[in-house]
Amino acid sequence: MSARRIDGKAAAAEVRASAGRAAAFFRATTGRAVGLATVLVGEDPASEVYIRSKRAACSEAAMESLHHALPAETSEADLLALVARLNADPAVDGILVQLPLPPHMDAARVIDAIDPDKDVDGFHVVNAGRLAVGDPAALVPCTPLGCLHLLKAELGDLSGKHAVVIGRSNIVGKPMAMLLLAESCTVTIAHSRTRDLPALAREADILVAAVGRPEMVRGDWVKPGATVIDVGINRVAGAEPGKTRLVGDVAYAEAERQAGAITPVPGGVGPMTIAMLLRNTVVAAHRRQGLAPPEGL
Numbered sequence: 351m352s353a354r355r356i357d358g359k360a361a362a363a364e365v366r367a368s369a370g371r372a373a374a375f376f377r378a379t380t381g382r383a384v385g386l387a388t389v390l391v392g393e394d395p396a397s398e399v400y401i402r403s404k405r406a407a408c409s410e411a412a413m414e415s416l417h418h419a420l421p422a423e424t425s426e427a428d429l430l431a432l433v434a435r436l437n438a439d440p441a442v443d444g445i446l447v448q449l450p451l452p453p454h455m456d457a458a459r460v461i462d463a464i465d466p467d468k469d470v471d472g473f474h475v476v477n478a479g480r481l482a483v484g485d486p487a488a489l490v491p492c493t494p495l496g497c498l499h500l501l502k503a504e505l506g507d508l509s510g511k512h513a514v515v516i517g518r519s520n521i522v523g524k525p526m527a528m529l530l531l532a533e534s535c536t537v538t539i540a541h542s543r544t545r546d547l548p549a550l551a552r553e554a555d556i557l558v559a560a561v562g563r564p565e566m567v568r569g570d571w572v573k574p575g576a577t578v579i580d581v582g583i584n585r586v587a588g589a590e591p592g593k594t595r596l597v598g599d600v601a602y603a604e605a606e607r608q609a610g611a612i613t614p615v616p617g618g619v620g621p622m623t624i625a626m627l628l629r630n631t632v633v634a635a636h637r638r639q640g641l642a643p644p645e646g647l
């Protein structure tokens with residue numbers, strides 16, 4: 351048996367297109383474009399690649415992206431002052447401060463300075479709280495939101511399924527668990543102290559790996575027929591010297607022999623993250639303007 355390969359690229363293109371239609375509606379209704387402010391501190395090459403993809407997706411969806419590139423030695427006070435200006439700027443609907451920040455900055459303090467209603471990453475404690483209590487005003491972190499979209503497209507109703515989420519970070523594992531709980535899954539959150547993780551993983555109907563360890567999840571961790579979502583983005587040495595390649599947290603070739611469906615890396619969760627950023631930005635724009643986000647967005 352070989353698993354169905356879940357095409358995150360194709361699903362992301364659909365989400366981007368519907369966000370683009372909603373952005374066009376927004377412009378026609380309000381006379382201004384949806385605006386996303388991106389902030390990058392320093393010159394991390396991976397971060398530059400991500401920011402470039404996010405901005406390209408914005409312009410494809412006819413949204414305005416306003417980029418702020420700050421030198422690595424920028425003080426936290428200067429970054430907080432920029433965030434305050436963006437909070438106050440009516441042309442800015444969404445604010446994304448690319449992580450990681452340089453070590454002399456406190457990421458939590460910076461994120462919590464962002465207006466929660468412009469926090470399109472969904473990282474602010476207010477949005478984490480809204481998600482936890484089921485408040486529809488929550489802006490939900492893009493990566494777990496993208497995973498949920500893929501799961502619903504694949505499985506339909508998720509209620510009663512046992513979901514095992516490996517990883518408990520505030521940006522992926524925890525919000526993923528909250529979303530699955532809200533869909534009435536029975537959720538188990540695993541982490542570095544979990545005992546006998548392979549046996550636990552084998553209990554999962556839905557297995558989400560968000561660990562950051564290349565190919566940690568082996569084929570025999572996967573229950574036959576399970577749906578596997580691989581969030582991991584790990585750059586490892588490639589076959590040729592000096593070349594690198596991208597692998598997930600799941601050993602794909604092994605796992606696809608067991609799974610019912612599985613996301614690849616690249617081409618799985620990554621593209622969905624960017625698509626959901628556009629969706630969150632359009633939703634934030636509509637809410638700030640007192641408009642209902644369009645049906646089916």
Ligand SMILES: NC(=O)C1=CN([C@@H]2O[C@H](COP(=O)(O)OP(=O)(O)OC[C@H]3O[C@@H](n4cnc5c(N)ncnc54)[C@H](OP(=O)(O)O)[C@@H]3O)[C@@H](O)[C@H]2O)C=CC1
Pocket residue numbers: 493516517518519520521522523540541542543544547560561562563581582583584599619620623
């Ligand atoms: N596709 C996308 O768009 C995105 C992908 N990512 C990728 O997802 C992965 C996870 O990211 P993130 O959540 O930020 O990572 P973190 O490093 O913040 O969290 C990793 C989690 O994995 C757990 N963990 C680490 N080692 C093990 C182990 N041996 N067994 C079980 N659990 C373990 C940690 O446990 P503990 O808490 O006990 O330390 C922690 O909870 C990374 O590969 C990252 O690159 C991230 C964001 C977006």
Ligand SMILES: Nc1nc(=O)c2c([nH]1)NC[C@@H]1CN(c3ccc(C(=O)N[C@@H](CCC(=O)O)C(=O)O)cc3)C=[N+]21
Pocket residue numbers: 399400403446447448449450471492583596615616617618619620621623624
């Ligand atoms: N404030 C903030 N918000 C983020 O959402 C955020 C962040 N900081 N810091 C870094 C992580 C990582 N992240 C990814 C986005 C897209 C892909 C993606 O599109 N990946 C492609 C491949 C890209 C490649 O080839 O390198 C894929 O999986 O197919 C991956 C990872 C967002 N992050």
